[in-house]
Every structure is written in structure tokens, then in C-alpha cells.
Amino acid sequence: MHDTTARTEHRLRRFVAERLETAGYRSRTPLTVTAWEVPDEPVPFAEALSQTYTPFEIGSAWGRPWSTVWFHLRGQVPEQWTQDLFAHGAGAVRLELLVDLGFSGAGPGFQTEGAIWSPDGVLLKGLEPRNHYLPLDVAPGDWVDLYVEAAANPDVPNGQWIKPTPMGDKATAGTDPIYELRAADLALLDVDVWELTQDVEALQGLMLELPATSPRRAQILRALEDMLDAVDPEDLAGTAAIGRERLVDVLAAPANASAHRLHAVGHAHIDSAWLWPVRETVRKCARTFSNVLNLMDADPDVTFACSSAQQYAWMKEFYPELYGRIAERVREGRFIPVGGMWVESDTNMPGGEALARQFVAGTQFFIDEFGVEPKEVWLPDSFGYTAALPQIARASGKEFLLTQKISWNDTNRFPHHTFEWAGTDGTRIFTHFPPVDTYNSMINGAELAKAQRQYAEKGRANSSLLPYGYGDGGGGPTREMLAAARRTADLEGSPKVTLSTPEAFFTQARAEYADPPTWTGEMYLEYHRGTYTSQHRTKAGNRRSEHLLREAELWATAATVRTGADYPADALRRIWRLVLLQQFHDILPGSSIAWVHREAERNYALVEAELEALIGTALGHLAGSGDDRIALNAGPFPRAGVPALGGAAVGDSVGPAGATIEPDGEGWVLRDAHLRVVVDPRGLVTSLRDLTADREVVPAGMAANLLQVHRDIPNEWDAWDIDAHYRHVVRDLDTAEEIVAEPDGDGATTARLVIRRRFGSSTITQRLALIDGSLEITTEVDWHERQKLLKLAFPIDVQAERATSEIQFGHIHRPTATNTSWDAARFETVAHRWVHVGEAGYGVAVANDQTYGHDIRADLDPAGRPITVVRQSLLRAPLFPDPDADQGEHVLRSSIRPGAGIADSVREGYRMNLPVRTVTGSGALVAPLVRTDNDAVVIEAVKLAEDGSGDVIVRLYESLGGRARAAITADFAVTSVTETDLLERPRGDGSGVLTQTADGSVTVDLRPFQICTLRFAR
Known part of the structure; x- marks a missing residue:
């Protein structure tokens, strides 16, 4: 028999591109458009509603870079659509709003976006390049009255990731409009045509991934050819149902019993800043979340996993009505808080206490707001993973970890997809890398085949997670993705796709793989190595902020315990949250646009000023009044006679005494009791002699x-x-x-x-x-x-x-x-x-x-x-x-x-x-609140408890990589000492760290690099 495969596939591609994809809407009618351009930064709906709108023609340009234009859309559903809406049976045709803001070929999140609002201020749905409709529940003759908040976000990369662009800064991006409003229509969606499109997409995608000699591939191609013959390209509306009948059998063929199982979880991975500023991320979240809620209204099986407590907090502050609807879906278990971190942070550069606070702030927010405690770490896109993370995560109540970024390695392929990851102290966390190698799956044939093909644990386990939905810049899942998931739930030749949840996946994965392999130590990303250095000011601000926060908490706690001064809990919480936000994995690494980093630098300056003020206030309480000079040491080790975590009176001679500098021929010699340094005429150190x-x-x-x-x-x-x-x-x-x-x-x-x-x-x-x-x-x-x-x-x-x-x-x-x-x-x-x-x-x-x-x-x-x-x-x-x-x-x-x-x-x-x-005061010793008698056990944080009880929290760790016993002594009245997790809850795992307690002192026995959090009740 002659092989006509190539010709049939070509015929199919042309039919899809020229006929099927353009025939989804049976009829369209334009709406009347008026517009108001926001003069500067975005405004709330109520303010936009009160403005004067002027007529705006379809085809007109709008939107200078980073600006916002509000469009008011009005029109009447044509009476003549009655026949289409009601004559072909319920659901055959659906009435929708279609808006094209001038979308380019770039993906969602990297160009213009919009939000559709009702006249009474309800955010109905987002507008994205591949999701720019709104279902309407109106009848012929009814009037439609809607508002569109259109964001003129520029396509910053414009297809490249190396070419300089002025678009990352509002001051340099220009003032000419960059988009054209192409459509604002009422339209009739032909459901049969749309469903046929989804059938063809699923089968064609699967077919192209099967071997050329596969009988299943030939079977699918023949069925698609029968469909092409049955459908009249000039009357798709009238023949689409017949075409679908030709595909029933091939779609009904069940998957192989051994097929890989994919747990599909809706996802959006909205970068908290990147090629857009933080203020735009707030709106991206609102648009994406409204998309998700709209899908959930239409489909009871939709679930959506969303990390980053910061993004929920933005919704609570700026979109309270939307936040209320999100909370309802959270209660249903469909809108799922995951990760338990304030943001999806970088994990390479944040300090230990800061990384711990990511989990404290995020997890506590989810508990307080929703009564939900995520059990998984959710970091699909961070640029490598510190070996300290397993212990920090487990100490915050996490049991699982998900990422996929290590698949970007440029040299070595990571050997596992499901495994135990052991950190510096030996703590393990059950970890999964989705073998689909993306957190933005569209559930197409290529992705599903890749997930099954690459899965490293074949023969030992058979499940993986599939995060689907447009991400990075937002958008989330679409109805097309849901249609693909349903068609591949049990389809011969394809993995089995199930709409699921992270909890369901991890529960099954751990059950089916009880003894997974172990990876020990850091998970180094062989890529993006420049992120340790780019945007130095952002990194300097982070480091300075972390240490100032340590000081502010230490001295404020001491002032409260010693003098009864008010503890600035609210201010510290607010500052911590700002610092944690800026540890997001595209801010701290230095990979964002100029706008983001200039804003970060301003924020760090404000953080420094406010923390210095808090420190000054606390030290004023501790030092008292007087003219004596007092040295304060917030470090964990004594310095020049100043105790660790305390202070002492000093004389005028404090400073680096005993060092000299002398010319030596053409160079110079620096010398003190410990070192002799020779600097040559080039300014280079040619000798550094250790005199000891x-x-x-x-x-x-x-x-x-x-x-x-x-x-x-x-x-x-x-x-x-x-x-x-x-x-x-x-x-x-x-x-x-x-x-x-x-x-x-x-x-x-x-x-x-x-x-x-x-x-x-x-x-x-x-x-x-x-x-x-x-x-x-x-x-x-x-x-x-x-x-x-x-x-x-x-x-x-x-x-x-x-x-x-x-x-x-x-x-x-x-x-x-x-x-x-x-x-x-x-x-x-x-x-x-x-x-x-x-x-x-x-x-x-x-x-x-x-x-x-x-x-x-x-x-x-x-x-x-x-x-x-x-x-x-x-x-x-x-x-x-x-x-x-x-x-x-x-x-x-x-x-x-x-x-x-x-x-x-x-x-x-x-x-x-x-x-x-150095401050001035009474000259009295500022005694440390707590002491350790073993320098290997470092006190990292001293603060008051988050619950407002007044208890003192002390976090410490073993710093040298060996076993260590230390007596931790509190210099204040203590009623009890308890070991807690990072969220300051009593540990129930019987770790055995505390061996004895008496008179405010506790002895701890720590393993190498073990973190220990102690709660001293007062």
C-alpha cells in the first residue's frame, strides 16, 4: 500500500491552521468603546469609574509603555442571535465577550494584559493573549456594560535575552503608544467547533510523539483523515459534530496499564517581580486569580496551587472582594496555598535567619488566614538550592519539596526525579522534580511524552506531577488545557492525566516509592552563575538589612525585658516582610529590570533608616542617660572586651591600636603584633606573613x-x-x-x-x-x-x-x-x-x-x-x-x-x-540576655515570640560541623524552657536536644549543623 502519511499530516496541519482555529466563533458584533488614560500610576476601580471617558475607535493606538488605559464597553446583544442561542439545543452556542488589546505573538505575561470589571466593581476575569474571552449570561436584547483595565506592559525581551533595551525603566521607555485595540466584540462560540478543535489538538499532539512505525500512530492518522473527509470546511458549524463522531473510537481507546501517571495541578508561577515592577505583579495576580476563579465556576474539578503568601496578602489589601472569593475556594480545597514561604525566594544568598523567616512568615500567614498549613516546599524556579534547605524546611513543618530548575543544568543531567534530599545536618526531605521539565505546561502531546520518556524512576515508581498553566508573567490554566487533560485521562499511547492536588500526588508518590535514592548536599544549578554577583547594590542592601534586623530584634528584646520598653513587633514584622519580598528569586539574584532594582535600592535605604531608628530607641533604653561611651556588640562572640550580645563601657583608646605603616624602598610595610604585610609599587600584596x-x-x-x-x-x-x-x-x-x-x-x-x-x-x-x-x-x-x-x-x-x-x-x-x-x-x-x-x-x-x-x-x-x-x-x-x-x-x-x-x-x-x-549613656554594663558557654554553638537570633506572649525566642546552631554540648543561660527570670520548631510551636519529635534545665539555664546537645530554637517563657 502506498504511504500517504506525510501528505495526510500536511493536509491536517493546513486544515487546523486555516479553518479550524479561525472558526470557533459563529458571529461577532462590535461594542461601543470609550476610554480614559490614567495619567500616572494605576488607580483603583472606584477612581477610574468617576473619570470622563471619550470615544475610542477600534484600530486606534493606545498605551505608552507601562501606562494604563480604562476602556468602557457598551452594547446590546443582537435580537437576531436568538435563533443561534436557542435553536440548536442547550450549550450548542455560548455568548462571550472577546477583547483583543493588540496581543502579539509573545506568550501571556510578557506583553499587554487586561482585567474585565463589572460596573459595580467586581473583577470578573483577566484578559491574556491566549485567554481573552469572558462568558456572558445575557439574552438577546440585553445590554452589556463592562470596563476593561488595560495594562500597556511592554514586551521587554522582544524575543531576545541579551540585547539592551530601554523598556525596563518607565523614565526611558518612551511615550509613544505601543498597542492597538483590535477588537471589543460580543461573539457566539460554536461549542461543537471548539470541542472538535480540542479533539484534534489532543490526537495530533499524541500522534506526532509516537514512533513512525507505531500502529497506534497510524490508527490516529486514519481517524483524523476520516474526520477531514467528513467535515465541510465551508460549513464547519454544520458538520463539526459529524467530524467529532469520526474520532470517538480513537479517543475512547484506553491507556496501557503501565502508562505513566501524571497528577495535573493548575499553576501560574507569577514572578513577584522580573520584567515588570512589583506594582504590576499585584495586578498580574488579580488577573490570574480571577481567571482561575472563572474556570472554577465553570468546572468543579479545577484545582489551582498557588505559593507566595505575599501574593495573597496583596489581594487582601488591594482586592478584598476577590480575596473573599479566593478564601471560599481555599475552604473547598480547590484554591490551594502551597510552599509556605513569603515568596518563592532565592535560596543561595539569603542568610540562615532570613530563609527561616520566609517559612515562618509564609506558613503563619496561611494558618492565620485560612487555617491551612502547606506541607510542601514549592520552589520550581529558584537558581539552585542550598544544602541548608532540608533542615530549615522540615523545622517549619514541611514534608515534601518540589522544583524543576535543576533540569536547566548545562553540563550534567541530574540522576533522579523522585528522591530523598539530605542537607548539611543529615535531615531528609522527600523531593520531586516533574520530569516534564516545566512549571508552565500546556498539557500538549510533546510535554506528556517528554514526562513519560524522561522519568528516571521507571520500574520503581510511576507517578509525577504536572504543573499546568501559563506562568512567569501570569495567566494560569485555560479551558483548552482542561480539555486536553480530560482527553488524556485514559488515552492509548499517552500517559494518564488526572486533575489532582499536590497533597494527592505526594501521598501517592511516597506510598509507591518507599525507599527512594538519596542526594546529599547542595543542589547546584549549572547555569545562572552570574546571579551571585549581578546588581551589587541589591545584594549589599540585603546583607545589610539582614544584620540590622538581627540587631534591632536583639536590642529591642533586651530593652523590653530589662526596662519594660514596648517591643516594636508590628514594625519588625512589616520590615521583615519587605526584606523577604526582595529576596524573591529574580530580585536578589539581580535578574530584573532597572525599575525593580532601583525600587529595591530605595526600599533598602528606607529599611536601614527605620531599623537604625529602632536600634537607637532600644539602645537609648538600655544605655540610660549620661556621657560615658558604651560599646555594643550584637555579634555572637566577644569583641575587644565587649561581651557577645551585650555592651560595656569603653575608654577613648578603643580602636585598632598597635598597627604601623612604613615606607620600604619603593613599597610599603604594614605591621602589627600578628601580621607583616608588604605592598609593592603596584599596590599588590607580595608578602603576607603570619608572625604567630x-x-x-x-x-x-x-x-x-x-x-x-x-x-x-x-x-x-x-x-x-x-x-x-x-x-x-x-x-x-x-x-x-x-x-x-x-x-x-x-x-x-x-x-x-x-x-x-x-x-x-x-x-x-x-x-x-x-x-x-x-x-x-x-x-x-x-x-x-x-x-x-x-x-x-x-x-x-x-x-x-x-x-x-x-x-x-x-x-x-x-x-x-x-x-x-x-x-x-x-x-x-x-x-x-x-x-x-x-x-x-x-x-x-x-x-x-x-x-x-x-x-x-x-x-x-x-x-x-x-x-x-x-x-x-x-x-x-x-x-x-x-x-x-x-x-x-x-x-x-x-x-x-x-x-x-x-x-x-x-x-x-x-x-x-x-x-x-558606640553610644553614650550611664556607663553601666549592658549584660547579655542569653549566653552560651561553647563558641561552637552560635546564637543567631534573639527576639520576642510572634504570638505576643512576651516569651523570649533564642535560635542557635552548631557552627563547626561536629557534636556540641552547650549551656544556654538566660539572664532574666524564666518559668520554663521549651524546644520549638521555627514557628515557635513545641516540637513533638522527641529530638532530645534539651538534656537538663535549671534556674533559667538549659543544656543542649546538638548534632553537626543542627538548628535549635528555644522558647524561654517569662
């Missing part, structure tokens, strides 16, 4: 404090990526314009050397000082480069097989060699306040106050001897999505501490980030 150990740290023939500039042009995602080829081109900044010793007020010199350099259009000033046994380097940069990467290099004369990097509540080890493809792909890594490299008996710490990106590698000195090179990534200058990223002035502090072990590294990290404060 009598050991040289800088390898012979090499230099530290070396600033290096690389060409930084990644292949794809500009702000996101650093590609390995950046190392091919480097320029050492080894010329100094000026080197001077900086005098103090008495004309003497201190151990501070000032080095000035110039590179391209940029200037760099460094200040070197010896402080507390460390060489501290302050780098001030006026940065005006493009697509350049600035690194600060420290070659260190140790043969380190591994580098130790601080992460949340501990640290991890990474190889310095590149023996495997996994090691080689990890050429840029993240660390928090410090990294450490060493060999038996000796080590060196390199610390910072606002840097996250590092590369640490084994190398050779000029004589061929093994050494280790530590480099901090200081600044980048990507062009997209913010063409002015990182331009301007920056101040970064680094330190290198010779002779350091891990404990010294931990201390150095806190020293760099929590400077001692």
Missing part, C-alpha cells in the same frame, strides 16, 4: 589583592549567566596611580594604605588596614564598564583539596580540583560571609561584607608547587534586562585572616558584618 605561625601566606613570585577584569559576555542570559569562557580573557590591574598612607587627626599614620587605580572609564580606590589579626581591604569602585567582570584574587600558599564556604547555619565543602564534570561545572560558587582553605595544621579565611560569588581552585605557583587561589566576584556589568546594571559607586570590604581554622572563619564573618556600635 612564622609562615608566609602569599606564594613566592605571586601577589594578592590583585584586581582582575574579565570580558563577560555570556552566550544567552546576560544578567543571569557567567559562562566558563570568561576566563579566556583577563586583564590584571597591576598599575597604581597613587599609593599614600592615610594620616589620622593627630598627623600620625595608622595601618591604612590608600591605593588608587584607573581602568577604562572606572576608578578604583583601595584602603588596606590591619585589624584584629586580619588584613582588611576596602574597595571603592566608581564603575562605568559594560560586560566586564571584576574579581579580587588571593593566591594562598596552602594545598587545599577542598574549599569550605559558609552557607545558612553552617558551611559546605567543595573540591578545588576539576576531576569530574560535576566539579568542572562548579566554576563559580556562592558563599556567604567567609570561605576557608587550608591543609593539615594551617588555614586561611577570606571574608566579606556583601559579596556572594566566588571561584576557588587548585593551582600552581611559578615554581610548579601546588597552591590555592581564592577569588571574590565583586562586580559585573550585564546589559539585559537592565542596561545600566551596576553602574556607579560601590564600596566593598574584604579581609584575609592567616592562621585561621573554621572557628576563626566563623568569627571573622560575624566581625566583618556586625561592627561594634
Whole structure:
């Protein structure tokens, strides 16, 4: 028999494109349109309703970038539609509103969007490029009166992810309108034609994924050919039902018993900011959620999972009527809060306490608002996953974790889809990667086949989760996706798709896979490595805010307990929520438009000012009145006679005494009791001698404090990526314009050397000082480069097989060699306040106050001897999505501490980030509220309980990676001490941390990196 497969498939494609997709609506009639353009930022419906609207013609341009136009649509349903609406049986034709705001070929969420409002202020539904209808319950002769809030959001990438664009900033985006209102019609949806379209889409998608020799593929093609013959292209309305009959048998063939099972869960993954500002995210949420509620009204089986408590909070504040409807669906179990975090945050860079607070704030919000406690972590799109996350998640009551981002790896394929993930302390969490490799599935044939094909656990388990719905920029599930799910529920050749919930999936997955494999340690994303460095000001603001929050809570708690001062709970909660929002995985990583990052910088400035005020108020209560100088130390370790978490009177001599600086030939020598540092005429450190150990740290023939500039042009995602080829081109900044010793007020010199350099259009000033046994380097940069990467290099004369990097509540080890493809792909890594490299008996710490990106590698000195090179990534200058990223002035502090072990590294990290404060007062000792007698057990947070009881919450962790016993003593009256989870609830797992309690003291026994939260009842 002749093979006509190709011709039949071609015939089918043309029929679908030219006939079927354009014939869904039987009749259309335009509405009358008037418009009002909002002069500036969006306004509420009530304000828009009161404005004067002017006539607006279909086909006219509207909307300067980022503006809002309100359209008022009015018209009468034609009387002549009575026959169509009622003559063909109930449901054969449906009346709908159709609006085309000028949608482009770009997907939903990346261009114009709209919201349809009733005249009485009810948000009815969103308008998206592939979902721009509203079902209407009106009859012929009735009048339709609706409002459309149209957002002129520009297509920022415009098909590219590297080209500079002015569209990311309202000030540079232009004032010309960028859209055209193409349609505002009443229309009659032909249900038979629409259903036929869904039949064909499902079968065609499946057919194209089956092998060419598959009998099932041939069967589907023959059925589709029969349908083509039965349908009259000139009378689709009259023959669509006949065409559907030709497909009944092929659609009814049941799936194979062994077919993969997909739990389809509606989803939208709305980025809380990215290629749009936060204010637009608020509206995106409202539009998407109204879409979902509209679907739920039409279909009782629809479920929708939504994370990010922040997005619910926005609805409560700005859309209370919509929020009420959401709450009702939550009570029904159909609109499902998931994740339990305030936002879907980055997990690489937030500090330990901040990451814990993501879960505290998010989970508590869901409990308070809905009586619901999510049991899964929901982070489909974050750029890698810290090894601290399993413990933090489990300590907040989570049992499961979902992500799919690791499927983006550029080198190695992750070996599992369902597995146990073990963190730094050994805590495990049941984890799933949807094998469909997307959080925005459309439930098409290609995606379903991919999920079944890629599933790594075949033969051991057979279920995976399918998050479906338009995401990133919002939109959510559509009726077409639901139709696809129903047609593939039990279809031969396809996986079995079931409309489900996250809870149902995880319950089944864990039951069918009782002994899954284990992945231990961080889940490093082999991609988006530039996000550790891009938009430095955002990262600096985050680090500063985290430490100021620690101080504010500590001193406010002390002031309340010691003096009875009011505790600023509401202010702290509000500030925490703002900081947590800005840890969203496209804000803190530096991958958003200019608008987002300029706003983040302003927010951080406000946060700093408000926290400084709270700290000042609390310290005023603690210090009392007087003119004595008092030093306050919020760090967990004593500093220069000042107790940890407390304060002491100090004299006028407080400061880095005993350090000298002297010229030495053409260079300079800095010296104190611990270190001798030689700086050559280039401003490079050619010798760093540890006087205590009598050991040289800088390898012979090499230099530290070396600033290096690389060409930084990644292949794809500009702000996101650093590609390995950046190392091919480097320029050492080894010329100094000026080197001077900086005098103090008495004309003497201190151990501070000032080095000035110039590179391209940029200037760099460094200040070197010896402080507390460390060489501290302050780098001030006026940065005006493009697509350049600035690194600060420290070659260190140790043969380190591994580098130790601080992460949340501990640290991890990474190889310095590149023996495997996994090691080689990890050429840029993240660390928090410090990294450490060493060999038996000796080590060196390199610390910072606002840097996250590092590369640490084994190398050779000029004589061929093994050494280790530590480099901090200081600044980048990507062009997209913010063409002015990182331009301007920056101040970064680094330190290198010779002779350091891990404990010294931990201390150095806190020293760099929590400077001692000096205030005036009575001079009395400010005694710490709590103490630990073991420095390995670090007190990370001291605060009052969230429930307003006045109890003191103390969070601590084991910091060195070993077993530790510590007595935690409270310096206030205590009635009881209880171990709690992160939400400050008594732990019921019998962890055995508390071994004895007496007189306000408790002894804790901690395992390596264990987090412990104690509640001291007063």
C-alpha cells in the first residue's frame, strides 16, 4: 500500500491552521468603546469609574509603555442571535465577550494584559493573549456594560535575552503608544467547533510523539483523515459534530496499564517581580486569580496551587472582594496555598535567619488566614538550592519539596526525579522534580511524552506531577488545557492525566516509592552563575538589612525585658516582610529590570533608616542617660572586651591600636603584633606573613589583592549567566596611580594604605588596614564598564583539596580540583560571609561584607608547587534586562585572616558584618540576655515570640560541623524552657536536644549543623 502519511499530516496541519482555529466563533458584533488614560500610576476601580471617558475607535493606538488605559464597553446583544442561542439545543452556542488589546505573538505575561470589571466593581476575569474571552449570561436584547483595565506592559525581551533595551525603566521607555485595540466584540462560540478543535489538538499532539512505525500512530492518522473527509470546511458549524463522531473510537481507546501517571495541578508561577515592577505583579495576580476563579465556576474539578503568601496578602489589601472569593475556594480545597514561604525566594544568598523567616512568615500567614498549613516546599524556579534547605524546611513543618530548575543544568543531567534530599545536618526531605521539565505546561502531546520518556524512576515508581498553566508573567490554566487533560485521562499511547492536588500526588508518590535514592548536599544549578554577583547594590542592601534586623530584634528584646520598653513587633514584622519580598528569586539574584532594582535600592535605604531608628530607641533604653561611651556588640562572640550580645563601657583608646605603616624602598610595610604585610609599587600584596605561625601566606613570585577584569559576555542570559569562557580573557590591574598612607587627626599614620587605580572609564580606590589579626581591604569602585567582570584574587600558599564556604547555619565543602564534570561545572560558587582553605595544621579565611560569588581552585605557583587561589566576584556589568546594571559607586570590604581554622572563619564573618556600635549613656554594663558557654554553638537570633506572649525566642546552631554540648543561660527570670520548631510551636519529635534545665539555664546537645530554637517563657 502506498504511504500517504506525510501528505495526510500536511493536509491536517493546513486544515487546523486555516479553518479550524479561525472558526470557533459563529458571529461577532462590535461594542461601543470609550476610554480614559490614567495619567500616572494605576488607580483603583472606584477612581477610574468617576473619570470622563471619550470615544475610542477600534484600530486606534493606545498605551505608552507601562501606562494604563480604562476602556468602557457598551452594547446590546443582537435580537437576531436568538435563533443561534436557542435553536440548536442547550450549550450548542455560548455568548462571550472577546477583547483583543493588540496581543502579539509573545506568550501571556510578557506583553499587554487586561482585567474585565463589572460596573459595580467586581473583577470578573483577566484578559491574556491566549485567554481573552469572558462568558456572558445575557439574552438577546440585553445590554452589556463592562470596563476593561488595560495594562500597556511592554514586551521587554522582544524575543531576545541579551540585547539592551530601554523598556525596563518607565523614565526611558518612551511615550509613544505601543498597542492597538483590535477588537471589543460580543461573539457566539460554536461549542461543537471548539470541542472538535480540542479533539484534534489532543490526537495530533499524541500522534506526532509516537514512533513512525507505531500502529497506534497510524490508527490516529486514519481517524483524523476520516474526520477531514467528513467535515465541510465551508460549513464547519454544520458538520463539526459529524467530524467529532469520526474520532470517538480513537479517543475512547484506553491507556496501557503501565502508562505513566501524571497528577495535573493548575499553576501560574507569577514572578513577584522580573520584567515588570512589583506594582504590576499585584495586578498580574488579580488577573490570574480571577481567571482561575472563572474556570472554577465553570468546572468543579479545577484545582489551582498557588505559593507566595505575599501574593495573597496583596489581594487582601488591594482586592478584598476577590480575596473573599479566593478564601471560599481555599475552604473547598480547590484554591490551594502551597510552599509556605513569603515568596518563592532565592535560596543561595539569603542568610540562615532570613530563609527561616520566609517559612515562618509564609506558613503563619496561611494558618492565620485560612487555617491551612502547606506541607510542601514549592520552589520550581529558584537558581539552585542550598544544602541548608532540608533542615530549615522540615523545622517549619514541611514534608515534601518540589522544583524543576535543576533540569536547566548545562553540563550534567541530574540522576533522579523522585528522591530523598539530605542537607548539611543529615535531615531528609522527600523531593520531586516533574520530569516534564516545566512549571508552565500546556498539557500538549510533546510535554506528556517528554514526562513519560524522561522519568528516571521507571520500574520503581510511576507517578509525577504536572504543573499546568501559563506562568512567569501570569495567566494560569485555560479551558483548552482542561480539555486536553480530560482527553488524556485514559488515552492509548499517552500517559494518564488526572486533575489532582499536590497533597494527592505526594501521598501517592511516597506510598509507591518507599525507599527512594538519596542526594546529599547542595543542589547546584549549572547555569545562572552570574546571579551571585549581578546588581551589587541589591545584594549589599540585603546583607545589610539582614544584620540590622538581627540587631534591632536583639536590642529591642533586651530593652523590653530589662526596662519594660514596648517591643516594636508590628514594625519588625512589616520590615521583615519587605526584606523577604526582595529576596524573591529574580530580585536578589539581580535578574530584573532597572525599575525593580532601583525600587529595591530605595526600599533598602528606607529599611536601614527605620531599623537604625529602632536600634537607637532600644539602645537609648538600655544605655540610660549620661556621657560615658558604651560599646555594643550584637555579634555572637566577644569583641575587644565587649561581651557577645551585650555592651560595656569603653575608654577613648578603643580602636585598632598597635598597627604601623612604613615606607620600604619603593613599597610599603604594614605591621602589627600578628601580621607583616608588604605592598609593592603596584599596590599588590607580595608578602603576607603570619608572625604567630612564622609562615608566609602569599606564594613566592605571586601577589594578592590583585584586581582582575574579565570580558563577560555570556552566550544567552546576560544578567543571569557567567559562562566558563570568561576566563579566556583577563586583564590584571597591576598599575597604581597613587599609593599614600592615610594620616589620622593627630598627623600620625595608622595601618591604612590608600591605593588608587584607573581602568577604562572606572576608578578604583583601595584602603588596606590591619585589624584584629586580619588584613582588611576596602574597595571603592566608581564603575562605568559594560560586560566586564571584576574579581579580587588571593593566591594562598596552602594545598587545599577542598574549599569550605559558609552557607545558612553552617558551611559546605567543595573540591578545588576539576576531576569530574560535576566539579568542572562548579566554576563559580556562592558563599556567604567567609570561605576557608587550608591543609593539615594551617588555614586561611577570606571574608566579606556583601559579596556572594566566588571561584576557588587548585593551582600552581611559578615554581610548579601546588597552591590555592581564592577569588571574590565583586562586580559585573550585564546589559539585559537592565542596561545600566551596576553602574556607579560601590564600596566593598574584604579581609584575609592567616592562621585561621573554621572557628576563626566563623568569627571573622560575624566581625566583618556586625561592627561594634558606640553610644553614650550611664556607663553601666549592658549584660547579655542569653549566653552560651561553647563558641561552637552560635546564637543567631534573639527576639520576642510572634504570638505576643512576651516569651523570649533564642535560635542557635552548631557552627563547626561536629557534636556540641552547650549551656544556654538566660539572664532574666524564666518559668520554663521549651524546644520549638521555627514557628515557635513545641516540637513533638522527641529530638532530645534539651538534656537538663535549671534556674533559667538549659543544656543542649546538638548534632553537626543542627538548628535549635528555644522558647524561654517569662
